[in-house]
Amino acid sequence: MSLLNRRVFFGASVGGLASAFLAGHGSVARDEPVQIAPPPRPAIEPLQANLLPQDTLFLSWQRDPTTTITIQWLANETTENTDIRCVPRLGDKRTTGKTVTRPWPKSNLKVYRCELTGLTPNTEYLFQIGKALQAYRFRTMPAKATDTIQWVSGGDCGTGTHAIGTNILAAKQEPYFALIGGDLGYDNGISGKTALAFLRNYAKHMIDPKGRLIPMVTCIGNHEVRGGYKRKREDGTFYLPLFDGLYKDTTYATLDFGDYLSLVLLDTGHVSPIDGAQTEWLGGVLKERQDRPHLIVVNHVPAYPSYRNPGSSKGGVLDLIGLGGSSGTGAGNRKHWCPLFERYGVDAVLEHHDHTFKRTHPLKGGMQDKYGVPYLGDGSWGKLRTPNSPEKRPYLAKVSKAYHMTVHRLEGDQRYHVALEETGRVADVYATFGKRPAKRG
Numbered sequence: 001m002s003l004l005n006r007r008v009f010f011g012a013s014v015g016g017l018a019s020a021f022l023a024g025h026g027s028v029a030r031d032e033p034v035q036i037a038p039p040p041r042p043a044i045e046p047l048q049a050n051l052l053p054q055d056t057l058f059l060s061w062q063r064d065p066t067t068t069i070t071i072q073w074l075a076n077e078t079t080e081n082t083d084i085r086c087v088p089r090l091g092d093k094r095t096t097g098k099t100v101t102r103p104w105p106k107s108n109l110k111v112y113r114c115e116l117t118g119l120t121p122n123t124e125y126l127f128q129i130g131k132a133l134q135a136y137r138f139r140t141m142p143a144k145a146t147d148t149i150q151w152v153s154g155g156d157c158g159t160g161t162h163a164i165g166t167n168i169l170a171a172k173q174e175p176y177f178a179l180i181g182g183d184l185g186y187d188n189g190i191s192g193k194t195a196l197a198f199l200r201n202y203a204k205h206m207i208d209p210k211g212r213l214i215p216m217v218t219c220i221g222n223h224e225v226r227g228g229y230k231r232k233r234e235d236g237t238f239y240l241p242l243f244d245g246l247y248k249d250t251t252y253a254t255l256d257f258g259d260y261l262s263l264v265l266l267d268t269g270h271v272s273p274i275d276g277a278q279t280e281w282l283g284g285v286l287k288e289r290q291d292r293p294h295l296i297v298v299n300h301v302p303a304y305p306s307y308r309n310p311g312s313s314k315g316g317v318l319d320l321i322g323l324g325g326s327s328g329t330g331a332g333n334r335k336h337w338c339p340l341f342e343r344y345g346v347d348a349v350l351e352h353h354d355h356t357f358k359r360t361h362p363l364k365g366g367m368q369d370k371y372g373v374p375y376l377g378d379g380s381w382g383k384l385r386t387p388n389s390p391e392k393r394p395y396l397a398k399v400s401k402a403y404h405m406t407v408h409r410l411e412g413d414q415r416y417h418v419a420l421e422e423t424g425r426v427a428d429v430y431a432t433f434g435k436r437p438a439k440r441g
């Protein structure tokens with residue numbers, strides 16, 4: 001395609017991308033009070049009219065991140081064409097995609113979704129929505145890990161100033177994608193306004209220094225679900241209609257990236273019980289992936305908490321809200337999942353919910369073991385608590401009271417996990433390599 005034709009196709013340079021994202025406004029988040037009974041189902045909530053696609057536009061994946069991309073946004077119903085036109089930034093092969101809409105529950109907005117398939121790995125693309133002139137930029141994941149691959153993770157964001165600060169810091173790292181391990185906006189399945197504010201912040205700030213939109217991968221947390229634990233799919237009121245491309249039938253899934261990385265995304269008992277079908281599935285998918293160079297598990301409630309009491313499986317009313325028994329304490333993870341992580345050589349578990357920075361020792365059966373599994377995270381993208389000390393919780397290697405997200409860098413068989421505080425200060429650098437234990441050392 002000639003330069004002239006490219007201008008006609010896109011009608012606008014990508015240099016002006018940033019200005020299109022300046023219209024969003026965050027709202028200040030607060031922790032929701034603990035409630036014994038699930039709150040009533042929300043009625044229709046009139047949300048902001050006249051949203052532009054770029055106000056909530058975000059990318060995600062439903063399948064192969066090397067050859068597909070899913071483009072989504074929220075807006076009022078329109079009769080205008082919203083299909084996607086896409087072209088490589090340095091190439092001619094155009095792709096088009098049909099945009100489908102569906103209601104966003106309890107609101108006057110629709111979810112717009114378009115999946116582009118048949119893309120070329122490790123390639124930059126430009127796309128436009130309908131006849132709009134604004135062009136957006138993204139890149140597909142490499143199929144082979146021939147170069148450094150960098151992405152970011154964290155959890156427990158909310159919509160406040162610290163969440164925005166961490167968004168800005170994360171985007172600066174030029175990550176291929178951002179992995180949010182549950183508790184995105186804290187909508188609790190009842191506040192569309194909060195879920196919308198989260199997306200507005202993401203759309204506004206999660207653009208890398210080259211103007212590329214940063215795809216978002218998520219797993220479900222308690223604050224995505226009305227009632228938090230042991231609920232039904234429809235209680236993930238605002239979350240699942242956005243992410244059910246990946247979580248079509250279950251609230252757990254895998255994403256495999258080329259020949260180098262597999263993510264296993266789990267539900268810590270919010271919609272799917274930890275034990276039973278999910279654990280059976282987990283055993284199968286880990287077994288199939290045990291020789292992958294980088295095998296990473298992501299779940300919201302930590303097996304090894306830094307703030308909460310690790311707890312026990314007592315059940316009862318408090319169990320239902322995640323305070324007393326197996327829900328929300330990690331007891332279920334430790335009983336059903338950790339033995340599988342250890343058996344199949346999971347390289348790291350990313351877990352959150354406790355609102356601190358933490359890294360455990362490599363653990364086997366809860367004890368430090370050089371061939372064990374490290375647990376990283378604890379969810380302080382935008383929420384904060386004071387952690388327990390490693391003296392009180394010997395499984396902890398490092399903790400701090402700091403808003404943070406982690407930069408993961410894959411180089412060959414080496415993994416670097418660099419935790420960055422909101423200010424940019426390095427909280428921790430942790431490196432592992434190879435597969436454990438047989439192939440390691």
Ligand SMILES: [Fe+2]
Binds near residue numbers: 352
């Ligand atoms: Fe949580």
